[in-house]
Amino acid sequence: xxxxxxxxxxxxxxxxxxxxxxxxxxxxxxxxxxxxxxxxxxxxxxxxxxxxxxxxxxxxxxxxxxxxxxxxxxxxxxxxxxxxxxxxxxxxxxxxxxxxxxxxxxxxxxxxxxxxxxxxxxxxxxxxxxxxxxxxxxxxxxxxxxxxxxxxxxxxxxxxxxxxxxxxxxxxxxxxxxxxxxxxxxxxxxxxxxxxxxxxxxxxxxxxxxxxxxxxxxxxxxxxxxxxxxxxxxxxxxxxxxxxxxxxxxxxxxxxxxxxxxxxxxxxxxxxxxxxxxxxxxxxxxxxxxxxxxxxxxxxxxxxxxx
Ligand code: NAP
Numbered sequence: 001x002x003x004x005x006x007x008x009x010x011x012x013x014x015x016x017x018x019x020x021x022x023x024x025x026x027x028x029x030x031x032x033x034x035x036x037x038x039x040x041x042x043x044x045x046x047x048x049x050x051x052x053x054x055x056x057x058x059x060x061x062x063x064x065x066x067x068x069x070x071x072x073x074x075x076x077x078x079x080x081x082x083x084x085x086x087x088x089x090x091x092x093x094x095x096x097x098x099x100x101x102x103x104x105x106x107x108x109x110x111x112x113x114x115x116x117x118x119x120x121x122x123x124x125x126x127x128x129x130x131x132x133x134x135x136x137x138x139x140x141x142x143x144x145x146x147x148x149x150x151x152x153x154x155x156x157x158x159x160x161x162x163x164x165x166x167x168x169x170x171x172x173x174x175x176x177x178x179x180x181x182x183x184x185x186x187x188x189x190x191x192x193x194x195x196x197x198x199x200x201x202x203x204x205x206x207x208x209x210x211x212x213x214x215x216x217x218x219x220x221x222x223x224x225x226x227x228x229x230x231x232x233x234x235x236x237x238x239x240x241x242x243x244x245x246x247x248x249x250x251x252x253x254x255x256x257x258x259x260x261x262x263x264x265x266x267x268x269x270x271x272x273x274x275x276x277x278x279x280x281x282x283x284x285x286x287x288x289x290x291x292x293x294x295x296x297x298x299x300x301x302x303x304x305x306x307x
Contacts, residue, residue: 001089002028003307004298005101007080008241010037011284012274013107014064015291016298020105021071023299028101029068029075030094032241036061037109038275039284042134043125048284057125060284080108085248085267102307103298106249106257106265107273107291108241110282114234115147119203123232127211128203130234132156133283141165142230145214147200149173153235154182160233161191168227170195172219203232240276254279263294271297 004020004027006013013029020027034040042057051060065075078095089100112130114120120128129135132146136159144164146157149171157169169186174196176183186192195216201224202215211232217224240255250258250266256279263271273294274287 002026002099002101003302004028004103004105004295005030005090005092005099006105006107008032008037008107008109008274008276009035009061009065009075010107010109010274011039011061011064011287012109012276012291012294013037013105014061014068015288016105016107016273016295017068017073017075017291018064018071019292019295020298021068021073023295024072025295025299025302027068027073027105027295028099029073030080030092031075031077032108033079034109034111035077036065037287038112038131038282041124042129042131044138045134045284046137047134057284064288080244083244083248085245085270088269090269102269102305103301104270105263105273105291105294105298106242106245106270106276107287107294108276110238110240110256110275110279112234113237113239115200115236117200117203119206120232120234122206123203123209123211126209127230128232128234131282132159132233132235135231135233136160136163139163139231143228144168144231144233145170145227145229146233146235147171148235148237149175150177150235150237151179151182152237154178154186156233156235157186157192158189160231161189164191164231166193167191168193168195168229170198170200170216172199173197238275238279238282242276263290263297269298269301 039057046054082093084091257277271294273290
């Protein structure tokens with residue numbers, strides 16, 4: 001029987017592990033299907049406080065893990081396949097093995113949706129990004145492309161005009177999912193060029209290990225062409241990793257955990273941390289803060305229950 005099981009090994013999970021371990025709770029961290037979370041797929045992180053020269057994303061998250069291990073946190077490979085939160089202790093099926101825990105911190109994140117092109121995966125962190133706030137500043141005076149037709153795409157395209165010499169927004173159809181106000185703002189921005197009814201068929205250049213261009217296709221005419229690009233930003237949505245909890249933890253229509261204040265969910269003893277609940281900020285530092293909050297709440301909950 002565990003005091004705390006933490007799901008996810010990104011900034012939120014690892015920070016929760018540091019706090020829970022220092023509180024003597026011996027947390028078990030389930031690493032999940034994306035070890036290290038979103039930070040593990042970025043390169044330079046320049047906005048995490050405390051690193052004036054910046055730090056590599058994978059190093060930052062690995063440091064957090066080591067810090068948690070120093071205080072006794074245990075990490076295991078695997079993902080939660082099934083959960084029974086109907087009574088305490090909670091029961092979790094982790095890759096076929098059931099574990100029991102008095103409290104649970106869900107820090108399983110939200111995975112960026114990708115186009116699924118083979119070269120896209122190879123160039124993540126080398127010109128391909130799913131986070132304009134994180135990586136926009138690397139493309140000063142460069143050519144930027146944003147994919148998507150929702151509010152995120154509009155917001156990111158607008159934001160990226162601060163850096164890029166030009167921003168091309170590529171959307172697969174003519175109608176937008178974005179709200180009118182966000183769309184109008186992007187349309188009024190002279191630095192944003194719209195390419196509609198257009199899809200990306202390939203991204204170059206894997207050999208150079210950096211993005212140099214893309215192959216585009218108009219879905220109506222079938223016309224295909226190549227365009228030079230330096231920074232390629234996906235804004236086609238995120239998928240929160242909450243599947244095993246559907247019907248148990250209250251989720252919003254897109255699957256994000258609905259907070260009941262602080263780090264609390266609707267299930268007493270189950271707490272949330274990071275992107276699995278946050279569709280607004282999604283930053284390493286806010287996830288770390290949320291992990292801290294969840295661990296403090298779990299600790300106080302256990303203390304109140306006499307553990
Ligand atoms: P979204 O609204 O689901 O939009 C995703 C966009 O990506 C859609 O235009 C979709 O095209 C496109 N897309 C999805 N899969 C694709 C694929 N495989 N290939 C090409 N295009 C693809 O997601 P979001 O923009 O991230 O927004 C999520 C939620 O957060 C929304 O509720 C939004 O309002 C909110 N949000 C609000 C703000 C704000 O108000 N400041 C900012 C950001 C996000 P189709 O339209 O053709 O399906």
